[in-house]
Amino acid sequence: MGQTERHKVYRGIRAQIIGLDLPPGGAISENELARTLGVSRTPIREAVLLLTEEGLVEVFPKVGTFVSRVDPSRVAEAQFLREAVELASLRTLEPPYDEKALQMLRQNLEEQARISEDVRAFFALDEEFHRGLMALAGHDSSWSTVAGAKGHLDRARMLGIQEVPRVDTFVDDHRAIFRAAVDGDLAEAERLLASHLRVVFDDVEEIRSRSPELFVGDASARPVRRPTYVWE
Template sequence: MTGAARAEVRAFAGPPSVEAIQAEIRQDIIVLRLMPGARMSENELARRFGTSRTPVREALFRLVDEGLIEVLPQRGTFITRISLRAVKKARFVREAMEVAIVRHATEHGLSPARLRTLDEVIAEQEASRDDPERFTTADDAFHRTLADGIEAGSIWDVVEREKAQFDRLRFLSLPNVTPVDTLITQHKAMLAAVRAGDVARSETATREHLSEVLKVADALAATHPGLILNDA
């Protein structure tokens, strides 16, 4: 049985779009329902999504562009191993963008409604500390809410595209390698600095938070050589 067959199957109201197929396969890869090295079958995916192979193939091409899938001639299509080089690149890009987001939010403030949402998201993180997938969703919601709060259009879409490899390593580290409580404490520190209008503190807290995964990257690569490519 291939990785595609093992992935969770969700119901769609009608034939899903290429974007919906891409998003669902991407999520399965991020949370390791589809493991590095798993072979992807267009036929099985088409049956899973109730569509033809054409939109499935297009979705897979897009995931190739994100570095999550590779096509090996005469062998097939496979989930890539997590690249430490790509993780470090993603962290560099993400830090540059998210520090700018937090700086703007701190300098200009966020609406009361947005601040309430951030409080609610942190509460959800605390409630989901024992559920890595649920926690990851709440973690992303925190960062997306900050980005949306500065009303900079689709800036989070750019961050999201860059951080796919980063996200896989982050998920693999939860909760035993990277303590969830550490991440929650860091989110609270970021939000407190934004509320206080303390730009220096908010930038420092953001950089510290985004460096957390890299602290354990080499140890994870040594523990999971079949999943992680130590190409940094």
């Protein structure tokens, strides 16, 4: 498709940051990225600008650009935000539901069960499930806004799920939420979704104690200027 260079670069870098391939605190060189990707600095800079706006990178003029460390307060805010929006969306649900959206959710749930051992793939499905749930209420554009604001939360989740694989629990949660929603029991669905969303958040502090160098407020100074990171 006729994607612009900027967009491709943006998607690529963002995926690497969320997926922790680019470690929090690590340096990013616009020049090196440009060389590696075979494009000029212009689209790189524009992509970095967007990531800055999302809070995923920090730019220090004349010094360097760094992947932002995971900020617990940002994680908490993203948690508050997604909870507020997803629960509010759930409350606006009313049948009849769009059949295409339902079908998408059913298929998503099946795939979740099937590939529950591949954490990375599960994450993508999880993301799509929650988007689908909001789409069911016609609010998937609000999901986009939330999704763009929860990068720090996503990284915390990625850390958590790698250490304590709760994938099976998540799949069960998703199934229960979906069932309650289609059954029209919105109060139950809301209760289930709320507790589901809290599980991740409760793990963050524990993770932080295990890997303090990935979080802000750590005592160690700025990291190596040019960390080894792999493209593609």
